[in-house]
Amino acid sequence: MKYRLLQIAIVFTLIIMVATGIALIQTQPTPPASQPAGVAVAGAPIGGDFTLTNHLGERVSEADFSGQFRLVYFGFTHCPDVCPIDVAKIAQALKLLDDRALARTTGLFITIDPSRDTPETMRNYVELFHPRIVGLTGSHAEISQVMDQYKVYAAKVEDPAYVDYIINHSSYIYLIGPDGEFIDIFGSDDGPEALADRITSMI
Numbered sequence: 001m002k003y004r005l006l007q008i009a010i011v012f013t014l015i016i017m018v019a020t021g022i023a024l025i026q027t028q029p030t031p032p033a034s035q036p037a038g039v040a041v042a043g044a045p046i047g048g049d050f051t052l053t054n055h056l057g058e059r060v061s062e063a064d065f066s067g068q069f070r071l072v073y074f075g076f077t078h079c080p081d082v083c084p085i086d087v088a089k090i091a092q093a094l095k096l097l098d099d100r101a102l103a104r105t106t107g108l109f110i111t112i113d114p115s116r117d118t119p120e121t122m123r124n125y126v127e128l129f130h131p132r133i134v135g136l137t138g139s140h141a142e143i144s145q146v147m148d149q150y151k152v153y154a155a156k157v158e159d160p161a162y163v164d165y166i167i168n169h170s171s172y173i174y175l176i177g178p179d180g181e182f183i184d185i186f187g188s189d190d191g192p193e194a195l196a197d198r199i200t201s202m203i
């Protein structure tokens with residue numbers, strides 16, 4: 001019964017989202033001819049300054065990654081399925097880069113679950129994937145701010161099938177450039193080659 005209600009709620013939410021999406025599409029002005037419609041455009045207002053705590057317990061800010069291409073992903077270490085796949089994708093992309101490109105690229109795994117994802121938890125997690133992936137956590141306010149900056153969607157869900165709770169969340173990989181500028185966004189259809197090729201093309 002609980003699941004039935006959940007299903008109805010999900011379907012209803014999806015209908016609202018689709019309806020809202022259609023309304024938005026209809027009311028949005030036509031993009032300038034130089035920008036392909038429906039494609040995330042470089043220079044969009046995504047990203048920005050932050051101060052967080054890395055997986056070694058050090059306070060770091062956006063400026064600490066200056067000069068680096070960054071593959072940014074938001075998730076949480078208790079995520080049962082999507083996050084491990086996406087962080088593994090970032091690790092695979094890093095492995096595809098040559099030494100020169102790798103030296104200029106950092107993966108950033110930013111938690112959306114700061115209550116459970118302590119620096120130590122983040123460290124144990126990112127170390128499973130690649131030495132050039134940095135885990136970032138922080139206070140609820142700090143995480144909330146950076147999630148807003150990247151337009152990340154997240155909703156906590158109590159699920160008896162899992163211990164405690166899970167968080168449904170958007171799962172895009174953002175490519176941020178050396179000056180902190182937004183370059184591109186990748187979804188589940190984009191493989192590690194797409195990420196690596198995009199970086200290599202700019203180096």
Ligand code: NI
Nearest residue numbers: 075079082083
């Ligand atoms: Ni996840």
